[in-house]
Amino acid sequence: MAPKLCALCAKSRAILKRPKTGQQICKECFFYVFETEVHNTITQSQLFKPGDRVAIGASGGKDSTVLAYVMKTLNERYDYGVHLYLLSIDEGITGYRDDSLETVKRNQQQYSMPLKILSYNDLYGWTMDAVVAQIGKKNNCTFCGVFRRQALDRGAAMLNVDHIVTGHNADDIAETVLMNVMRGDIARLGRCTSICTQGEDTIKRSKPFKYAYEKEIVMYAYFKKLDYFSTECIYSPDAYRGHARAFLKDLEAARPSAIIDIIHSGEAFAVKEEVKATQKAQQTCKRCGYMSSNELCKACSLLEGLERGAAAAGVTDRARKKLDAEGPVPEGLRTIPYFQMPSGPGPSTTIQIDTS
Amino acid sequence: MTTTTITTKSVRIEFGGGLELLFANQKSHKVDLPGTMVDGKPTNVHDLILWLRDNLLKEREELFLDKNTVRPGILVLINDTDWELEGEGDYVVQNNDEIVFISTLHGG
Numbered sequence: 001m002a003p004k005l006c007a008l009c010a011k012s013r014a015i016l017k018r019p020k021t022g023q024q025i026c027k028e029c030f031f032y033v034f035e036t037e038v039h040n041t042i043t044q045s046q047l048f049k050p051g052d053r054v055a056i057g058a059s060g061g062k063d064s065t066v067l068a069y070v071m072k073t074l075n076e077r078y079d080y081g082v083h084l085y086l087l088s089i090d091e092g093i094t095g096y097r098d099d100s101l102e103t104v105k106r107n108q109q110q111y112s113m114p115l116k117i118l119s120y121n122d123l124y125g126w127t128m129d130a131v132v133a134q135i136g137k138k139n140n141c142t143f144c145g146v147f148r149r150q151a152l153d154r155g156a157a158m159l160n161v162d163h164i165v166t167g168h169n170a171d172d173i174a175e176t177v178l179m180n181v182m183r184g185d186i187a188r189l190g191r192c193t194s195i196c197t198q199g200e201d202t203i204k205r206s207k208p209f210k211y212a213y214e215k216e217i218v219m220y221a222y223f224k225k226l227d228y229f230s231t232e233c234i235y236s237p238d239a240y241r242g243h244a245r246a247f248l249k250d251l252e253a254a255r256p257s258a259i260i261d262i263i264h265s266g267e268a269f270a271v272k273e274e275v276k277a278t279q280k281a282q283q284t285c286k287r288c289g290y291m292s293s294n295e296l297c298k299a300c301s302l303l304e305g306l307e308r309g310a311a312a313a314g315v316t317d318r319a320r321k322k323l324d325a326e327g328p329v330p331e332g333l334r335t336i337p338y339f340q341m342p343s344g345p346g347p348s349t350t351i352q353i354d355t356s
Numbered sequence: 357m358t359t360t361t362i363t364t365k366s367v368r369i370e371f372g373g374g375l376e377l378l379f380a381n382q383k384s385h386k387v388d389l390p391g392t393m394v395d396g397k398p399t400n401v402h403d404l405i406l407w408l409r410d411n412l413l414k415e416r417e418e419l420f421l422d423k424n425t426v427r428p429g430i431l432v433l434i435n436d437t438d439w440e441l442e443g444e445g446d447y448v449v450q451n452n453d454e455i456v457f458i459s460t461l462h463g464g
Contacts, residue, residue, distance in 0.1 A: 222431075
């Protein structure tokens with residue numbers, strides 16, 4: 001078979017079929033269009049301004065490793081003037097996260113970015129290993145997800161950054177749209193396609209890979225020979241997301257534009273005012289000061305359940321009522337340190353980075 | 357009686373993105389494939405995938421195969437080119453080819 005020529009430069013041999021467009025392109029053009037599309041996403045949404053301190057949520061996996069590399073490349077190429085940090089959360093999963101953190105530590109050297117690692121054990125007094133030892137594998141993803149979200153914000157506050165970027169890609173977002181439709185979760189459906197979320201009491205968070213296909217991220221890592229870690233979490237994966245993911249991959253195989261089409265569908269949903277009015281207003285958690293839609297934030301509720309040996313209390317309303325009926329919170333219960341937004345002393349401030 | 361010459365094709369196989377876990381946690385393999393299949397047709401990538409299932413795969417077949425081809429979400433490269441440009445399963449395997457399988461399904 002004669003080699004196919006790149007649809008963009010018409011000079012080099014094509015090595016990749018783009019899922020988004022069906023174009024056959026060469027390696028150099030692929031690097032260029034992939035990076036440029038991310039740059040366009042960043043500039044069109046005006047994600048950064050010069051002097052911003054930006055933490056990259058880094059797990060050592062493919063998405064965040066490629067994100068760190070591309071952010072560094074674009075920051076230098078287009079002179080964004082942002083200060084980049086790596087922020088990793090150590091969930092305390094032996095044989096999984098400890099290995100992937102080694103990858104992040106290598107990325108720290110390779111990309112010369114400061115790294116901060118914050119562990120569940122430091123923050124909550126519980127590793128995921130200990131959580132699973134108490135509650136079993138069922139529902140453990142609930143704990144991990146809630147704890148990670150809050151840990152990222154707290155780690156970001158420690159780094160005193162303005163902004164967290166995460167490696168969520170187009171496939172992840174399409175999956176989330178599908179899951180929210182299937183669950184009828186209108187509040188999440190309304191916001192899950194936003195490239196950037198920011199509340200008054202939270203650190204700005206965004207997803208520069210919102211429109212980047214997983215296939216292209218993996219191909220990019222492969223052709224750039226980036227060092228990333230891939231293995232499954234040793235605790236049972238999120239089964240519901242697994243189904244959404246398998247369904248999405250089948251759709252993609254039949255029609256590759258399905259992923260971007262589902263994101264567009266999610267963006268086009270409009271939530272009626274009377275539906276919005278029924279949604280709970282945000283408040284701050286009375287115990288730890290983190291944003292919450294209830295008196296207690298989800299992490300405090302989950303932690304209290306763990307500490308009192310009634311882990312289900314953080315997961316279901318019924319178990320929560322039962323726990324509340326048992327009386328007030330016992331003295332000496334472990335709680336999460338009070339959350340404070342970064343004070344924002346400006347970009348010139350140097351802070352101590354834990355590099356251990 | 358007719359004599360048949362047995363030719364084999366030597367192929368390098370690489371697994372990545374976590375797929376190696378299904379293949380004895382070994383990323384790189386050198387394999388000798390039959391040059392033709394029982395029906396006399398030259399061995400293609402589709403045949404190779406089934407051959408890998410029967411000869412190299414150690415566990416959880418459903419994470420590698422779906423409906424007799426690689427599961428959606430597994431990328432295949434033939435000599436560093438997306439297999440979608442090479443005819444996918446119909447590509448006839450050549451001696452000394454390098455074929456890479458990368459899972460995109462593992463955590464980000």
